[in-house]
Each structure stands twice: as C-alpha cells, then as structure tokens.
Amino acid sequence: MTASTDGAPSHADVLWLTQLHDISLSRMLYAVTRLGVPDLLGRGEDHEAAEIADRLEVDADSLDRILRALAAAGIFERTSGTRYRNTPTSLLLCTNGGQLADEVQLQAEYLAFGDIEHVVRTGRPAMAEQGGFYQALDRNDDWANTFRRACRSRSGRTFSAVLRSHDWGRSRRILDIGGGVGHHLETVLAGHPGKTGTLIDRAAGIAQAREREWQPGVRDRVEFAALDYMADPMPPADCALLVNVLHNLPDHQVCELLAGLRQRSACDRLVIGEYVLPESPHEPHPGLLADVWMLVLVGGRERRRSEFENLFSEAGWKLVVTREDPVTRGALLDCTRAE
Ligand SMILES: C[S@@+](CC[C@H](N)C(=O)[O-])C[C@H]1O[C@@H](n2cnc3c(N)ncnc32)[C@H](O)[C@@H]1O
Structure with a gap:
C-alpha cells in the first residue's frame, strides 16, 4: 500500500481496499458457499485444501488460493500453510442454518448490478428490457428460491x-x-x-x-x-x-x-x-x-x-x-x- 507523507494510507488505497475490493470478496464468498466449503468444514478440525478440493471435486490450487485470501480477510482460519477451518464468521455461510448463506448466493442481483451504468444513464432498472427483475426470477427457479430465502x-x-x-x-x-x-x-x-x-x-x-x-x-x-x-x-x-x-x-x-x-x-x-x-x-x-x-x-x-x-x-x-x-x-x- 502506498502511504502519504504523514504515513497514513492514501485516499486511493482506502477506496480500493474498502470499496473496489468488495467485488472480489463477495464473489469469493458466493463461490465457497455454493461449493459447500463451510458445510464440509463444519465445526470440526482443520482440513488440508487438497482434501477439501478432492471431496468437493474442484481444483485444489484455485480453492487453496481463494481460502488463503478469505482467511486473510478474516473469514476462515488458516491454521498452517494450506490447512483451513471455519471461524464463527464462516459458519454463517453454512447452508443448514447459517444466517448469511442465502444472501451471499444472490445471483440475479449480482447480474443486475453489472448493468448499473445503464441504470444511471436511463433511469430504468436493470433487466427492464427483459421484462424486469421478478420476471427474471420467474424464468430461473434457482435464483427465485435463493431470493425468497x-x-x-x-x-x-x-x-x-x-x-x-x-x-x-x-x-x-x-x-x-x-x-x-x-x-x-x-x-x-x-x-x-x-x-x-x-x-x-x-x-x-x-x-x-x-x-x-x-x-x-x-x-x-x-x-x-x-x-x-x-x-x-x-x-x-x-x-x-x-x-x-x-x-x-x-x-x-x-x-x-x-x-x-x-x-x-x-x-x-x-x-x-x-x-x-x-x-x-x-x-x-x-x-x-x-x-x-x-x-x-x-x-x-x-x-x-x-x-x-x-x-x-x-x-x-x-x-x-x-x-x-x-x-x-x-x-x-x-x-x-x-x-
Ligand atoms: C422484497 S419481497 C418482500 C417479501 C416479504 N414481505 C419480506 O419482507 O421478506 C416483495 C414480495 O412481493 C411479491 N410481489 C411482487 N409483485 C407482486 C404482485 N404484483 N402481487 C403479489 N406479490 C408480488 C414478490 O414475490 C415478493 O415476495
């Protein structure tokens, strides 16, 4: 991070870390929740990333790097090199009762925000040309069920x-x-x-x-x-x-x-x-x-x-x-x- 002459982070760094960074964080939370990582880790001991990847049938290197970044953000705990366990925060992402599991999996909403420039230019909501948000949910049971939950x-x-x-x-x-x-x-x-x-x-x-x-x-x-x-x-x-x-x-x-x-x-x-x-x-x-x-x-x-x-x-x-x-x-x- 660059620092201003008085040692404080620059305005650009503060904005990047707190705002722009949110995009990747929210999508990493989406991915690990959807793949079932918090469910697999449960309340038990730490697991090797490769073992988690094997059981979930996903790519071990990609998963390890995402878990490492999420551990650095305080979501999971990285107990050693490539071993991870849940924290009280990542337990919120368990699909059997975690309070935030559905909110991080919202997908129609994510796609709608991709259209935000058009929203500001026209004053019309995203997806208006496809009939609207609720109509988009009508066409996709997965989005609709996640939205309702x-x-x-x-x-x-x-x-x-x-x-x-x-x-x-x-x-x-x-x-x-x-x-x-x-x-x-x-x-x-x-x-x-x-x-x-x-x-x-x-x-x-x-x-x-x-x-x-x-x-x-x-x-x-x-x-x-x-x-x-x-x-x-x-x-x-x-x-x-x-x-x-x-x-x-x-x-x-x-x-x-x-x-x-x-x-x-x-x-x-x-x-x-x-x-x-x-x-x-x-x-x-x-x-x-x-x-x-x-x-x-x-x-x-x-x-x-x-x-x-x-x-x-x-x-x-x-x-x-x-x-x-x-x-x-x-x-x-x-x-x-x-x-
Ligand atoms: C933002 S949700 C609020 C749901 C609930 N009241 C809550 O607070 O969690 C809005 C609800 O309005 C329903 N809805 C939208 N348009 C509707 C309509 N024309 N007639 C009946 N329900 C409608 C949606 O299906 C959705 O369940």
Missing part, C-alpha cells in the same frame, strides 16, 4: 423484533401482502393466538410457503392466496401488513397500490414495514445502500418519513404512529383510513 433471512433480521413488540390491537385478521413465504405473518400470529391471517404473493412464493415448515399452532390459522396485489380484490381482513413491498415500487405505483387497497380490501389499518431514511444529510443509515439496490433491481426507492406521509395522504391513508428498531433501523408505519 435471502428475503426471509434479511427481512426477518430487520423486522422480527419490531413486529413482535408491535401493538396489533383489535386487528383480528391480517393480510400479509407481498409476504413472500410468510415469515412475518408467522412472527405476528405466533405471538397472538387469537389472530388469523392470509398470505398473499405471486404463485411461486405461495407454493413455497405452503410446503415449508411453520411453527406449531400457526399454519392452521393461515390461508394462502396467489393474487396480484396491484389488481385483484383482497380477501376479507381488518389489517394489511406490507413489509419491504413499497420500496419495490416508484411513487406513482405506491399510490396506485395503496389507493387500490382502500377500494379492493375491507382493511381499515395498514402496517407498513420499511426503512425510514433520515432527514439529516449526515446520519449513516442502512437504507441509503438499500435504496440503490431498489434503484438497480426494480426501479423502487427507500423514503423519508415526509415522503411516506405525502404518499399515504395522496392514496387516502393517514400515518398514525411510526416505531423503529434502534438496532436494525427497520420501522413500522401504522396507518388508518383518512376521512
């Missing part, structure tokens, strides 16, 4: 605590709209044995939700409906939950969806789960990066509180209260019908 783990980490502690009051039947495989609905119903719910998503998501395991005592209180949330009449309910749905949409479609829910559902309450971007230009916030994901993938955006209030008001809803998880910054915006 990654949504479940990331969105679960962000919103579980605030959903659990939310006051669901008199709402008896809850629609989880664009609910993926229903993990948020499950969290809410598990804490409220008197409540029931309907999970609404596209057909493939609903099929996966029906098949997966649910917490005991919850599955029999859930109905499943493969519906288009932009157009179809909604099943009877008094509250609609939409987590990480509005950020998928540009402003005019948020208005169309929320105004439509006034007409097409009986709900008198909306609970919206999203990041709420800070008004201050100096406050760091995970939503600032998430906003660029929405820009690139689907042409959506993250929003400030004032922006939400304007959209709710335009669509005939009124924001009553906002609660935010101070750690994850996931927020719930609770709305009623405006008079």
Whole structure:
C-alpha cells in the first residue's frame, strides 16, 4: 500500500481496499458457499485444501488460493500453510442454518448490478428490457428460491423484533401482502393466538410457503392466496401488513397500490414495514445502500418519513404512529383510513 507523507494510507488505497475490493470478496464468498466449503468444514478440525478440493471435486490450487485470501480477510482460519477451518464468521455461510448463506448466493442481483451504468444513464432498472427483475426470477427457479430465502433471512433480521413488540390491537385478521413465504405473518400470529391471517404473493412464493415448515399452532390459522396485489380484490381482513413491498415500487405505483387497497380490501389499518431514511444529510443509515439496490433491481426507492406521509395522504391513508428498531433501523408505519 502506498502511504502519504504523514504515513497514513492514501485516499486511493482506502477506496480500493474498502470499496473496489468488495467485488472480489463477495464473489469469493458466493463461490465457497455454493461449493459447500463451510458445510464440509463444519465445526470440526482443520482440513488440508487438497482434501477439501478432492471431496468437493474442484481444483485444489484455485480453492487453496481463494481460502488463503478469505482467511486473510478474516473469514476462515488458516491454521498452517494450506490447512483451513471455519471461524464463527464462516459458519454463517453454512447452508443448514447459517444466517448469511442465502444472501451471499444472490445471483440475479449480482447480474443486475453489472448493468448499473445503464441504470444511471436511463433511469430504468436493470433487466427492464427483459421484462424486469421478478420476471427474471420467474424464468430461473434457482435464483427465485435463493431470493425468497435471502428475503426471509434479511427481512426477518430487520423486522422480527419490531413486529413482535408491535401493538396489533383489535386487528383480528391480517393480510400479509407481498409476504413472500410468510415469515412475518408467522412472527405476528405466533405471538397472538387469537389472530388469523392470509398470505398473499405471486404463485411461486405461495407454493413455497405452503410446503415449508411453520411453527406449531400457526399454519392452521393461515390461508394462502396467489393474487396480484396491484389488481385483484383482497380477501376479507381488518389489517394489511406490507413489509419491504413499497420500496419495490416508484411513487406513482405506491399510490396506485395503496389507493387500490382502500377500494379492493375491507382493511381499515395498514402496517407498513420499511426503512425510514433520515432527514439529516449526515446520519449513516442502512437504507441509503438499500435504496440503490431498489434503484438497480426494480426501479423502487427507500423514503423519508415526509415522503411516506405525502404518499399515504395522496392514496387516502393517514400515518398514525411510526416505531423503529434502534438496532436494525427497520420501522413500522401504522396507518388508518383518512376521512
Ligand atoms: C422484497 S419481497 C418482500 C417479501 C416479504 N414481505 C419480506 O419482507 O421478506 C416483495 C414480495 O412481493 C411479491 N410481489 C411482487 N409483485 C407482486 C404482485 N404484483 N402481487 C403479489 N406479490 C408480488 C414478490 O414475490 C415478493 O415476495
């Protein structure tokens, strides 16, 4: 690394190490997770790279060099020349329960980011010419399944605590709209044995939700409906939950969806789960990066509180209260019908 005259790393080196370097790091994590290296190492002793390569039927020299680089980045532990074992960090990549295994395997998202120059030039999301991101997932089961599992783990980490502690009051039947495989609905119903719910998503998501395991005592209180949330009449309910749905949409479609829910559902309450971007230009916030994901993938955006209030008001809803998880910054915006 080059150093400036006062001994500190140059701005170029800092940028290279922290930003540009991320591309290779994220793809190395993708490769070792997909190949099953953390699974093979498990919680046991260290292994010779050549032995791991042999068991996974991959090239020993390539694997050793990638593991060596990942060990230098603190992901695996290199115990001697070519021997490696898992660390608490690489255990997160185990496919049988590691929290990050699905998020590092996102592939459609990686390809979409390859199109970012086009996104900035045109203001249109990546893959727009091929019909859009969700349509790309429809054509590739592997991408779609990874996306749904990654949504479940990331969105679960962000919103579980605030959903659990939310006051669901008199709402008896809850629609989880664009609910993926229903993990948020499950969290809410598990804490409220008197409540029931309907999970609404596209057909493939609903099929996966029906098949997966649910917490005991919850599955029999859930109905499943493969519906288009932009157009179809909604099943009877008094509250609609939409987590990480509005950020998928540009402003005019948020208005169309929320105004439509006034007409097409009986709900008198909306609970919206999203990041709420800070008004201050100096406050760091995970939503600032998430906003660029929405820009690139689907042409959506993250929003400030004032922006939400304007959209709710335009669509005939009124924001009553906002609660935010101070750690994850996931927020719930609770709305009623405006008079
Ligand atoms: C970002 S995911 C959020 C999933 C879940 N709410 C969560 O927080 O993990 C958005 C969901 O909306 C669903 N979706 C997108 N367009 C839809 C539509 N027109 N009708 C119904 N569901 C749709 C997708 O299949 C996906 O499951």
